[in-house]
Amino acid sequence: MKFVAVDTETHLIAPGCVAPKLVCLxxxxxxxxxxxxxxxxxxxxxxxxxxxxxxxxxxxxxxDLCVFAAEDPELLPAIFDAIDDGRIRDTKLRQM
Numbered sequence: 001m002k003f004v005a006v007d008t009e010t011h012l013i014a015p016g017c018v019a020p021k022l023v024c025l026x027x028x029x030x031x032x033x034x035x036x037x038x039x040x041x042x043x044x045x046x047x048x049x050x051x052x053x054x055x056x057x058x059x060x061x062x063x064d065l066c067v068f069a070a071e072d073p074e075l076l077p078a079i080f081d082a083i084d085d086g087r088i089r090d091t092k093l094r095q096m
Contacts, residue, residue, distance in 0.1 A: 003089075004029040004048055005057045008041070008064045019063075019070035042071055049078045056082065057089040 005028040011020040025041030027034045036044050
Protein backbone atom coordinates (compact mmCIF):
# COMPACT_ATOMS: atom_id res chain seq x y z
CA MET A 1 0.00 0.00 0.00
CA LYS A 2 1.29 3.43 -0.95
CA PHE A 3 0.46 6.36 1.33
CA VAL A 4 0.00 9.78 -0.27
CA ALA A 5 -0.64 12.96 1.70
CA VAL A 6 -2.82 15.47 -0.13
CA ASP A 7 -4.02 18.99 0.55
CA THR A 8 -6.01 21.47 -1.49
CA GLU A 9 -5.94 25.22 -1.60
CA THR A 10 -9.22 26.81 -2.60
CA HIS A 11 -10.97 30.09 -3.07
CA LEU A 12 -12.54 31.42 0.13
CA ILE A 13 -15.48 29.68 1.74
CA ALA A 14 -18.56 31.90 1.45
CA PRO A 15 -22.17 31.71 2.60
CA GLY A 16 -23.87 28.98 0.56
CA CYS A 17 -20.52 27.72 -0.77
CA VAL A 18 -18.95 25.18 1.56
CA ALA A 19 -16.92 23.56 -1.24
CA PRO A 20 -15.19 26.46 -3.00
CA LYS A 21 -13.34 26.28 -6.32
CA LEU A 22 -10.04 24.42 -6.37
CA VAL A 23 -6.86 26.47 -6.78
CA CYS A 24 -4.22 23.75 -6.43
CA LEU A 25 -3.41 20.29 -5.10
CA UNK A 26 -0.28 19.49 -3.13
CA UNK A 27 0.87 15.88 -2.89
CA UNK A 28 3.59 14.29 -0.77
CA UNK A 29 4.69 10.66 -0.69
CA UNK A 30 7.82 8.58 -0.44
CA UNK A 31 8.36 9.52 -4.10
CA UNK A 32 8.59 13.23 -3.30
CA UNK A 33 6.30 16.23 -3.44
CA UNK A 34 4.40 17.98 -6.19
CA UNK A 35 2.08 20.93 -6.61
CA UNK A 36 -0.55 20.90 -9.36
CA UNK A 37 -2.76 23.72 -10.62
CA UNK A 38 -6.53 23.17 -10.58
CA UNK A 39 -6.74 21.38 -13.94
CA UNK A 40 -3.75 19.09 -13.38
CA UNK A 41 -4.71 18.64 -9.72
CA UNK A 42 -8.12 17.32 -10.67
CA UNK A 43 -6.54 14.90 -13.15
CA UNK A 44 -3.99 13.77 -10.55
CA UNK A 45 -6.72 13.27 -7.95
CA UNK A 46 -8.58 11.01 -10.41
CA UNK A 47 -5.42 8.88 -10.66
CA UNK A 48 -4.95 8.71 -6.89
CA UNK A 49 -8.56 8.06 -5.85
CA UNK A 50 -9.05 5.26 -8.38
CA UNK A 51 -5.78 3.48 -7.54
CA UNK A 52 -6.72 0.66 -5.13
CA UNK A 53 -3.10 0.57 -3.91
CA UNK A 54 -3.12 4.19 -2.69
CA UNK A 55 -4.29 5.41 0.70
CA UNK A 56 -4.87 9.16 0.85
CA UNK A 57 -3.99 11.03 4.02
CA UNK A 58 -4.96 14.58 4.91
CA UNK A 59 -5.81 16.92 7.74
CA UNK A 60 -9.58 17.45 7.46
CA UNK A 61 -9.42 15.48 4.19
CA UNK A 62 -13.19 15.26 3.93
CA UNK A 63 -13.21 18.98 3.06
CA ASP A 64 -10.77 18.23 0.23
CA LEU A 65 -12.96 15.36 -0.96
CA CYS A 66 -15.95 17.73 -1.07
CA VAL A 67 -13.92 20.21 -3.11
CA PHE A 68 -13.07 17.55 -5.66
CA ALA A 69 -16.65 16.25 -5.77
CA ALA A 70 -17.88 19.79 -6.41
CA GLU A 71 -15.32 20.17 -9.21
CA ASP A 72 -16.34 16.88 -10.82
CA PRO A 73 -19.43 15.06 -9.44
CA GLU A 74 -18.45 11.95 -11.42
CA LEU A 75 -15.76 11.44 -8.75
CA LEU A 76 -18.36 10.59 -6.11
CA PRO A 77 -18.46 6.81 -6.70
CA ALA A 78 -14.65 6.61 -6.57
CA ILE A 79 -14.56 8.75 -3.42
CA PHE A 80 -17.14 6.56 -1.68
CA ASP A 81 -15.31 3.41 -2.82
CA ALA A 82 -12.08 4.73 -1.27
CA ILE A 83 -13.89 5.55 1.98
CA ASP A 84 -15.55 2.12 2.07
CA ASP A 85 -12.20 0.43 1.34
CA GLY A 86 -10.50 2.30 4.21
CA ARG A 87 -8.20 4.17 1.81
CA ILE A 88 -8.92 7.59 3.32
CA ARG A 89 -7.16 8.67 6.52
CA ASP A 90 -7.93 11.95 8.28
CA THR A 91 -5.27 13.19 10.69
CA LYS A 92 -7.67 15.72 12.23
CA LEU A 93 -10.15 12.96 13.17
CA ARG A 94 -7.31 10.81 14.41
CA GLN A 95 -6.04 13.66 16.59
CA MET A 96 -9.50 14.15 18.10
